[in-house]
Amino acid sequence: MRHAVIMAGGAGTRLWPLSRRMRPKQLLRLFDGKSLLQLACERLRGLFEPANIWVITSQHYLDQVAAALPDIPRANLIGEPMGRDTANAIGLAANLLARRNPDATMAVFTADHIITPQDRFAEAIRAGLEAAEHFPDALVTFGIKPTGPHTGYGYVRRSTAQEQRHTATGTAQEQWHAGVFRVAEFKEKPTREVAEGYLRSGEYYWNSGMFAWRATAILAELERCLPENARGLAELAANWDRWAGTAEAAARFGALQKISIDYGVMEKARQVLLVEMDCDWRDLGSWLAVAETRRADEHGNVALAERSLIVDGQNNVLVTESGHLIVALGVSDLVIVHSADATLVCRREQVERIKDLAKLRAAAFGERYE
Secondary structure (H helix, E strand, C coil): CCCEEEEECCHHHHHHHCCCCCCEEHCCCCCCCCCHHHHHHHHCCCCCCCEEEEEEEHHHHHHHHHHCCCCCCCHHHHECCCCHHHHHHHHHHHHHEEEHHCCEEEEEEEEEEEEEEEEHHHHHHHHHHHHHHHCCCCCCEECCCCCCCCCCCEEECCCCHHHHHHHHHHHHHHHCCCCCEEEEEEECCHHHHHHHHHHHHHCCCEEEEEEEEEEHHHHHHHHHHHHHHHHHHHHHHHHHHHHHHHHHHHHHHHHCCCHHHHHHHHCCCEEEEEEEEEEEEEEEECCHHHCCCCCHHHHHHHCEECCEEEEEECCEEEECCCCCCCEECCCCCCCEEECCCCEEEEEEEHHHHHHHHHHHHHHHHCCCCC
């Protein structure tokens, strides 16, 4: 049986002041009245039954997630005691899923992406699920076909035809599905010059952070690559009905090594396959990335606001969730974000520094604006 797991636990500090510790970016209704989490769930329609969709998030967000996704069973909402990175989030979900359905095929998604068009996304996901079922020991990652030399993403290099032929698995893959490749290596965020070389080669893809595998396959690789974490996660899952939301769960989860699925497992796994996803994929990690989801006016201005007015200005980004009126007069290249109790004004080239404000805010105001 096929299941989907949506990771929705990030705090989204780069989208302050709307994204807060108790109301993260994936729950902000900035997209025609819908949140990123709701859009992520809608993309899975026709691919998974609602009863087979899981969400792993912070235990503090469970009620908000349940309200946003009324079709998803409450039992499928997993509340992490704290953030311990993606290897542990995925490992906990895989253990809980496998206890319900040991033969499950599992796809992993994140709640902070915008992906279009839907038909090409669905086609790639079906191919990834089929690959995971056809190669039961393999871990499948989805590589986004790059549209430019982006320096803010990690990359995955697929093996060449010659490299494929050197393994029996590679030969089988070529015969089975033309869009599936063996992964040669993972690469960190590159310089501009290196990224341009990646683009010219045609062998590199943006690392999407989406995956597919048999639940048994990811659990076996967790045991091999992160044995202490694997044992702790298995014990947590075995006692989840009693421990969820308790100090015991927090103590045991907090004791796990904090590590990403890429570093902890994917880069060390014995068999990793790549499915090409030829989609418009946006990782909404900043206000400029959010603005790119909207059409700019003739002066390059973007307003994610019910009411706004921009006079004699260019390349501004204005954001508010409420009916609050934002007016920008005679200014350019600014990002202005209004919330009920805080307003951010910064230059466009400074948006990556928003995440650095957390310590400064805490020093000045404690937790009041977190």
